[in-house]
Structure formats: structure tokens, C-alpha cells
Amino acid sequence: MSYKIGIDVGGTFTDFLLTEEDGTSHIYKVLSTPKDPSIATIQGIEEMARDRGLTTEEFLGQVSTIVHGTTVTTNATLTYTGAKTGLLTTKGFRDALEMRRGIREEQYNNRFPNARPVVERYLRLPVAERVDYKGDVVEPLDEGSVRAALAEFRNEGVEAVAICFMNAFANPAHERRAAEIVRDELPGAFLSVSTEVVPAIRFYDRVSTTALNAYVGPVLTRYLQSLIRKLEGLRYQGILLIMASNGGVISPEAAMDKPATTLLSGPAGGPVAGLAFVRGQGYEDCITCDMGGTSFDVALVKDGKPLTTTEGSINRLRISLPMLNVVTIGAGGGSIGWIDEGGLLRMGPQSAGADPGPACYGRGGELPTCTDADLVLGYLDPAFFAGGRIPLDLEAARRAIDEHVARKLGYTVEEAAAGMYDVINVSMAAAVREIAVNNGYDPRDFPLVTAGGAGPNHACMIALELGIPVILVPRESSIFCAAGMLRSDLKHDFVRSYPARLDEFDRDRFRALCREMRDEGVRQLAAEGIPEDRVETHVVLDLRYVRQYHEVSVEVPWDEAVAADPEAFAARFHPQHDALYGYNLAEKGTPVELINVRVTTVGRTDKPRLAPEPLAGEDPSPAFKRSRSAYLPREKRFADVPVYDGMKLRHGNRIAGPAIIEQVNTTTFVTPEFSVVVDPLGTYTLYLKEREDEILRRVLG
């Protein structure tokens, strides 16, 4: 037997997907342990072993691959609990990190404060040195000023050091020498050097990415080392891979080397999983939304490719590394309901998380959460939450809602719970609208793949708010990102600057750069167990017309790249410039220049199989459990609603809303406007009743 495990550490739950060679899969979920997230990770593995009557060591002996997504770097940045970090930077420029080029994102809002930097000014220390715009030394490195700064860092107990010097992209010698001194003087410190993290022009982008990389370095290193130690202690000998923000996976060594690549990796497994499920129904586009305990993440897939960006940010701090484009808001099952100064009902962004958790968990939480409202409205069964492992206390939920919301509004508990449900749904719908509309798409043209423990209870109302006609709830929705991780490929991104006009550039030098990066990728992938015949190489050239400031990223096939024909590159560039920016200068004969060469090496991994089920007919009655009273939001009343056991529903079964479909870790509430049909992968396909003919054709053929 050879198992693979996807593990996704969330703010509230740690999710596991265990797959067997034949494609059979099993879902596990344990409460997260934020102080040391590896505790929950090991707990889940122990549980899997127990279920198979094996010791943990015996079980891990049969596991070939563990793919692990962690949000420790994300959380450290969002909550400003990263390492105490010092920045060494060229004298005269210590404030670039905090100034962020003087932007205020909300121009008309005078109460919008600047983003807090990850390194306070007193730890941003000047180094006397200078190279000019072409990399020539203007002022040699004053090693004394480096040592003086390091003495200060030592006094302050600095754990991580970032180095970013002016124009180092053109000559990294001073940065390299300063790095050596840091290794000598502060050997225990985590070191982040700008020309190793992002060797490209633009000082602010580089200093910001380098500082973030340092800030989260010790946190990630501590966490992964502790996890690796624990797995080694349990005699695990398979492969461990870490989810990265670019939607690929990397080795733990690569992650610890460049921790900033994991900063937005939490939701990065979602789009890959979403695509696998919608493809079964013939779609190449989808919007995925994942509602966990703490946050709601939305991503968009168009023509089979998730949207990506190299101009990402976290908390308004720039990260110029490639990453998936994901919109995240603070809305989840743990989101707390409260009344603001103006008497308006608000939900979140504060979350009760796993500890103390919603009031109904009975773990000491006293504030009313989204989960408490869902329980009062009848969408959750108090005896069947997490398969009955977390009994829910309905009275505690009612008390919390009554005290903190209902009485302040003069509402009944049920009215208050319905209000909480509405408010959070509208915020989540706005996030879905944002990612679609901001990228020029109409959300109504996309199926909505809904995931996360809490998502399917809210999906119909989000879809109704936006007019989205189709919702897909995969069987694995509660551990969606964990499922996506097992379907992700290994992926390494490289960049080299080579500014040269295409009519003057050195073909051999260009080829050498491409091959150098590809070789580095192949080497890294080999270390991660990927043979060369499973490596794909993607080349992207950053091109522009001479004297422009910014580039267009043009994808070029590998063979064409190494042919290094400038005419061919220009021929790809002109139409893309036109499509993006409304004009091109091909006819005018304006020369095109190259700035950066980017190579991505992808190591294809074995994906778990998806096993389609045979068609079983329309009748869902074998899965019928009972009826219970649940609230119908548009009709504003409670009604008796049939409840089905999701694991007993079969391909082709049809249910007209209102209905509730229960699985161990997910409850799907189907409002009266929707019906459901089960597809061959067991995915519940919810559709607006007026679209029935079209959807049944698609799902049933």
C-alpha cells in the first residue's frame, strides 16, 4: 500500500486528505494548534494510523508523499509576530521600506493609516557603501559600519537580518561581503540578501520582499524543523513537500531558503482542486471560494489557468515574487457578530478561531459567531457536527446571540441569527465580485466551486446575491486545499536581468542564461525526486519598447527560446502589447528591448486518480435521514426541510431545494431557489431551477 497525504493547516482546523493508489480517499479534520501547528499535524496522522489498526510508525512506512500547506508565515505577518528583524541598508535610504514610495491607497480617507513596517526604524541601520546605476563602486563598503550595526542588532536580540543595498542588482559584491560578516558576527541569525531573493531592479520592491523574507524566516524554519524532527522520530522516509504561493509545491529546504515564497500559500491549493472538479463537467473556468473558520479566500481560473501576479502584497507590503491572485477577507465560521457605534450589525473580521471557538463549541467562547447563527437557523445538526465529535450547545449559541446582538437590536434570537447570516453572505459575495470584476469578468459566467467547512451552508445566498446560476460542492469540499495540494506540481521560478535591445543582443549569452536557470531547476527537482523526463520548462521574457519603463511578460516555448531568434520574440510581443494596452509600434519600427528572462521549471507529480461512479438514477430517497426545521432566508420563515446523508447520495440523484445535505465535515444548505444533481465524481451540482435543462444535459450527458 502506498498512501499520499495532503495536509492544510488553517486558522481553525487542520485538514487532511488521505488517498490510496486506486483513488479512494478519506477526509480527516482536527482542531488546529496555533501555538505549534505541527501538534495537530501529527495528531491527524496518528488518527489515520489508528483507523487502519497500525502504529503511527507502521502507517508512515506506507506513506510515499506528504504535501503540506502552512500559514505560519502568513499569520506571523498578519499579526506582526514574525522575528525581530534588523535591516542593513545603504546609508541615506533607511526609510524606503516604511515610506512605500509615499502611497496612500485610499486617497480621500484621512483616517487611513500607513501600513506598519515589519522592521521598525531603530532597527533599520545605515551602512556606508555605494555602487552606481551600472554597478561601479562609488564608495567602498565600510565594514566597520556593518559591524557597528550588527553590534546594535546583537544588543537588541535581533533574530533575522535583511540586507538590501542600492543598485545591488547591478553589482552584488557589497551585499555578499556584508552577508559574510553577518554569518561571522551573528551566526545564529536568519539571513536574507536582496540579490538572492529577487535579483532585479527596483529598490522598494526588493527591500520590501527581502525584509518580509527575513521577518518570517525564523518562524518557518522553526516550524518545519520541528515537523521534520517529529516525522523522522516516527521513521517517515517518504517525500515531504511544501505548498508555495505560486500554486506549486517545493521541498522544505527550498521553502526555508526563501520563506517568502510561502507567504500566501494557504489558499494556493484551491484553484487546482477547483479545476479538477469542474473539468469533469466540461468547464475550463471557475471561481473557487473557500470559507474556513477564520477567512474566506476567492480565486479565479480562466481557460484552465489560475490568475497569477508578480505584484502581490500582504497587508499592503509588497512581495515581488510570482504568486496566485487570491482575494482574502476575514469571514468564516468563527467570525464574530457585533454591533458598531452606529448601531449596525457587523460580522468579523475578528474570529473566535479554534480557541475559544464559537459559543456553541462550549470551550469557553462567549461571543456569537457565524457558526452559532447557522446552528440557530437549523442548518447544522447539534449532534452531527464533525460527525458528532464536537457536540454543539444550542442554548449557548442562543444565549450569545441574544446578549450581544438580539437585545441590542431589539430582535428575536432567530431574527438576529438571520441578520448575521445575511451580513456575512453579502461580504463574501463582495469578495467574489471583486476578483471577477477587477479582472474584467462577470461572475455570472463562472461556476462557483464552494469549499471549506462552512462554505456550502452559505453558497446559495452568495450565488443568489450575484446571480451565479451554478454551484459545485465537491465531496472533498471541507478539505479542499488539501485536495488541491495533492494535485499540484513541483514548481521553481527563476529570474535573471539581461537588459539588451533585441537587435543588438548576444544570442549565446541569452541561451546560456536560459540553460543556466533550467539546469538549476532540473537540479532542484532531481533533489525532490523528479526525473528529467518529467520536467517541463516555461520561459517568459519581459520585453518593452525602448525607453518604456515597464515590460510585457511574453511566454515563449523552450525550443523557440533557445533558438534565440529576436524576430520571433518581437512577433509575439507586438500583438500582446496591443491586446493589453490598445496599440503597438510594429509598423513604426520602434526597437524592442529585453529586460528580464524568467524560467519556471515544473516537475509533474503523480496525481491521485478521480474515480467516476456509474449512473444510479434520480431517486435520492435511500439517502434520506429525516426532516428538521430550518430557516428559509428569502421567505423569512422556518420550514420543515428534508435532510440527506451526502455519503449515500449517488451519481444522478436529484433533489429539489429546500434541502440539507450532511457529510461528516460539511453541511450544504440548498435554498428553495436551487435544485441539486449529483455528478459522476459525487459532486453536488446546485443550479437555479430555471436552468435545469442545461445543467442536466451537462451533468448527465
Next chain:
Amino acid sequence: MSEIRIDKVLVSILQRRLKSITEEMSIAMTRTTRSPILCEAKDFVTGLYDAKGNMLEQTENLPILAFSLAPVCKYIIEYFGDDIHPGDVIFHNDVFSMGNQNNDVAVYKPIFFEGELVAWAACKGHQADIGGAVQGGYNPQATEVWQEALRIPPVKVIERGKLRKDVWDLIFANIRLDIVEEDMRAEIGSCVVGERGVLKILERYGREVFEAHKEHLFDATEQMMRQEIRTIPDGVYRGEATAYYDGKNPGSEYTIRVTITVKDGEIHFDYTGTDPQTPGFVNGTFTSSASATILTFLQMVNPNMPHNEGMVRPIQITIPGGTILNAAYPAATTYGNHLCPNNADAIMRALGPVIPERVTAEWNELLCSLSTGSDPRKGGEPFVDIFFMGMKGGSGGIYGCDGYDHIGMIDASGGVLDQDYEMFEQQTPHRLVRHEYWCDSAGAGRWRGGLGVETEFVMGGENVKVVTFGDGDVEPARGAVGGKDGTLNVIKLRYPDGRWYTCTSKDLVENVPAGTVYFQQAGGGGGWGDPRERDPAKVLRDVRNGVVSLEKAREDYGVAIDPATWTVDEAETERLRSGEAETRD
């Protein structure tokens, strides 16, 4: 037209979509232009307008340009009448037909759907040169428009899709830098991006649905603005502020006077009584001054309001001709955008006492420079750089929040960015030495002003000229409700022979030799509220970070700090903050 049922979700989608199209237009400009003024600092605005020229949405990187686009669109529609066709592209910069500044050159592109004019896409950016006597356009010696710029009243450069080569060449024969031609192509490209986006909406929903939902959006936005205005007590409020030095007569002063009438959800700004226009270029145009009024007021209302025709309907603005804010033909006016800070002060002084918690203390006023010359590193290629990073001082504090550090002039409010340091050194022959927060520049307050910055660079190049324009070197940003004032602006040059020269606020310095050191201080914003009520922990943080000195902490904030332990001396602080310390002073 048949009855269209209004779908409220579609109204909000329409608004967000129009907004996102203007953002895409803005991205197209940033990504394809050559002049750092555009691609780095984003000194431009993109917008969409309906068939009548009403604002649909805008992306307002620099709001002082923003509220002139709709008036010019309306002017163009009237000017050409029925002579507007698919494929037309129109240029405009003329300040005597609703333009705001000569250098801010606009492109308008009519959008046709099924043969009918349905909308306009427009883009207006600050071009690096626009002819006139001085490269870069800022000419403190100018007394009439022709000494400043080439005037471009509405002119079709492309007609029905065909380039009018003769007209194009006539225009660019009168402009010094060839990058301006390329950057105007980028403006046209931006409008094409806008046109494509609007056509997608129309193809999807049809004209009737679009029109009906647009009207609904305007009405809803108007209601939102009226609600906001109703939160200000009805009444008549007056304020005034001084603009210093007209560039001709040292020591000259001009007063801006505004009378604000709030009544029944409408607001009227009347500038009757403002001083006459100046003999030089320190003069506003109607739209630069009206933009200043609108952008200042928008900071006092809900910042999440959509920007469209409905938003401006309840706002009325009267500016008599012949005044410093609305100079009569053929005055020189290139400076006009920069009267915004003075205009904003007059408005804030009028409304501050009425809604004190919604009005900031005063902002650092702009004092800016630009340098021109040729770059020997690039075979003598000419360069023009507006030194944005040096001029960005602090904003005023407000109840509940400190001022924003290094945000820059109120007319941009953080929308105009510093050049990236490394790109600056690629693009100009200068070498930066220093760009950092200026210690003790922020006006003390319970909520302090934003910090100013100090900048220094070594100038390179040949035939280099430095032009300065601005204010704030005579009167600092004033504090509010007991807060203290910010610091003054300074620009100085140190020549290679060691001689210092302090620039005036409207200066033209020629033949600046390579090796000259340029030194600038952009002042901090005013503080809000009594500094002795500021949380001592915040004062400690500022002192530790070296942006407030130990002495100022003591004198202004009444906080004693021990620099050996970085702790607040509670007993001494209490003594300083009680009455006895006051008498000691």
C-alpha cells in the same frame, strides 16, 4: 424606450466594472509611457463619460486633474456637434476652454455602439514638454499663455480611424521632446482599452439596460452625497488663506476668500472677494480651482462614494473671472494646479470650526522642483524629471489619527508616487545621496502631523536647469484645536565651489554645473489637539525611531524619556504635563 426593470446587483456590478475599466486604462498608461512623470509618479487621470459628457467613473491618480475631464468632454461635444464619428481621436489642453493646465494634455475617444455615440473614453496626463519658452513648461517669467505652451483647443488627430499626419506633425513640431509623441500614443492606447471595456458591457447588456442602470447609479450616488452634506449643519461659513509670492514681486501676497453655504443637502462654494489675478503664472484656471474645491471636500465625506455625475450634482462652485483662481484670457496659468493647497486651507479654515472632527490640521504645501538638461551617459539625450520624492511632506493630523508621513500635496493625497530610487538613477544623470524622514518636522499634537522628508542628490548632466514652483516656505502647515504647526519647505543648491543658493518658491536657475548638490526639505503637517494629551507610549516610539527628538518630546509633548532604557519617566512626565511645568517655561 421600453420599461427597464432595475436590477440592483447589476447597478453595483456596472459601477465596479466601469471603475475597473478606468483602472485598466490607468495600468495601460503606467505600463507603456516613457516619461517618469507618468510611468513612475502617475501624474495622470483616466475616465469614462456618457454620450453627454457626464462622468461615469474615473481613476484619479492625481485628483487636481480629475474634475476637468467632464467639463472638457462637454465642451468637445458642443464644439464638434454632429461632426463626431467612430474612429475619431481628439487632443485638448487649452486652459481657456476648460483645461486645467497647459501641460496636462488630454485624449478623448468617442465610443460608438450599433452606430450610435454611447460614451467617451479619456485620458489626461502631465506631458514632459508642451512647447513654450521653457522646457518642461514651468516658466516663472511668463505673463501670457503663449510664453508657456502650445495651445491645443479641441483638434482631431485621427479622423474616422485615419491619422491626420499634417495635424499630428504640426503639434509635435512645436514640442521639444520626442518622448511626448510616444506618451501621447500611450494616452490613445489607454482610451482604446477603455473603449474595448465599455463595448463589452454594451454587447452583454445592450444600450437600454446600460442607460437605465447608469441613471439609477447617478441618482443613488447623488442621494449618498446629499446625505453626507446633510450631516453638516446648515449655515454660511467663511475662510481665507494666503498665497505667497507671484514669481515677479518679492514679498507679494494674495488672499483666497471662500464663502460656503450649506443648505438642504446642497453645498455652494463662492469665491467672490478673492484677490485679482497676478501678473505672472501664479494663476488658477476655473477647472484647476474647482477640482481643488471638490477634492478637498471629498476628504470630509464618506470616502467610499462612487465618483460619477451624481456625486457632483449637489456641489455648486462660483469663481469670479479675473481672480487668482480663475484668471482672464490670455493670462499665464501653469502654476494654477498648485494653488490647490492654499484653496484647501481656506476651505478647511471655514469648515474646521463646524465639523472639527472631520477636518484635518493643515497639510504641508507643495514646494517642487524639476530639472532639465541633457544626459551625457546617453549621448546627450534630453531629460526632464519632476522631483516627486523630494516634495512629499506630511498631511495634517485629524481627530483619532496621526497625519500621514511623506504623503505629499493635498491635490494628490498619496496618489502620486516617489520615483523608485534605482529607476531614477537609470533615467536621470543625478545620483541620490539621501531620502529620509525629517526629525521634528511634524507638528506636535494629540494626533501629530505627518512627517516631512529631507533629500539630497548630486546633480549630473549638461545644460542643466532647475525650476522650482510652490509655496510653504513662508507660512507652515497650521495645527488645529491646540495642535502645533509643521515645518517650512526649503530648496537649496550647493555649487561645486562651496557657494550656497537658496531658491525662491518660483525660481528658474540656469547653468547648474555637474557636481552641484541639491538639498530639499519638505515640511511636516500640522498637529491636531493638545500634544500634552498624546499617549506617552506613542511619543516614546517616535523618539526611539528618531523622528521626534528627546528635546521636542519634553518641550512639545511634556514627555520625559530615558534614552538609556527607552522608557517613559512617569513622574517627570506627570510634572511636565501639570501646570507647574508651564510656569517654569
